[in-house]
Amino acid sequence: MNRTARLYALVEELRAAAPRPVTVAALAARLEVSTRTVQRDLQALMETGVPVRTTTGRGGGWSIDPDLTLPPIRFTxxxxxxxxxxxxxxxxxxxxxxxxxxxxxxxxxxxxxxxxxxxxxARIVALPSRTDTAVRTAVEQALTTRTVLHLTYLDAAGTPSEREVEPAGLLTTDGHWYLIAWCRTRRAGRGFRLDRITTATPTTEPSRPHDLPTLLRGSAAATALRPSTLDPLG
Incomplete structure (x- = not known):
């Protein structure tokens, strides 16, 4: 069994036993490898973000949170x-x-x-993003946590303004990404092109829920469609 297959097998062994922990010795016996190999593989899984954890003492071992992992998926x-x-x-x-x-x-x-x-x-290339990494991270965080975001934004003429926004979603068109949000400053829905946001400061204030199509209504993006890949399989 190669290492890729072994890592996959380890995750499945832990998922099958969850929430009970499994000892390194038991995992080694099932995979027919040394305990040292299993320990090294478990550490590698942890470092790549797989939600495995270890508990010490009697009854301890390694376990995984099945709610944070995907079951096996077979791709063509x-x-x-x-x-x-x-x-x-x-x-x-x-x-x-x-x-x-x-x-x-x-x-x-x-x-x-x-x-x-x-x-x-290997045959796909992309130009580096012109969006500042700190701005991108703040936007991602605000969307994920549904919190208010403070922006410094440049309009098409290059004029800066300070905005406090409640993020609703993202729009992509013509090679650009836009943050769609309720702008508290303008008291209306607005689209902020990410590469025109010069600073973005996250907050801990919860954002009110906003319906994305409603914010887009009356704008040039009113006919925007959700990617078909997100529709249920039928």
Whole structure:
């Protein structure tokens, strides 16, 4: 069993036993490898963000939170290539999460699916994002935690303004990303092009929920569609 398959098997062993912990010795016996190998692999999983943890003492061992992991998913070569290529091409926002997700998907795949995915991803290039990393991180955080964001924003003429916004979602068009939010300063829905946001300061103040289509109504993006890949499978 190669290391990729072994890491996959470790996760599945822990998922099957969850929430009960499993000892390193038991995992080593099931995978027919040394305890040292299992310990090293578990540490590698932890470092890559897999929610494994260890408890000491009697009855202790390694466990995983099944609510924070995905069950096994089998991709066809075309599906694997499309997914890896799409993630590899993400420039902003959530580029960091997309990059680590790509690495995890590629590491978990074997055979024709892995070959097709890596071949296509290797032939996709993206220009570096013009959005400041700190701005991108603040926008990601505000959207994820549903909190208010303070912005310094440049309009099309280059005039700066201070804004306090309640993020609702993201819009992408013509190669640009926009933060769609309720602007407390203008008391209306607004779209803020990410590369025109010069500073973004997150807060801990909860943002009110806003309906994205409602904020877009009457704007040039009123006919924006949700990606079909997010629709339920039918």
């Amino acid at each position: 070569p075309d599906e694997a290539a499309a997914l890896t290529a799409a993630l590899a091409a993400v420039a902003t926002p959530f580029a960091g999460a997309a990059r680590t997700a790509t690495q995890k998907i590629a590491a978990a795949m074997t055979g024709p699916a892995a070959t097709a995915a890596r071949d296509l991803a």
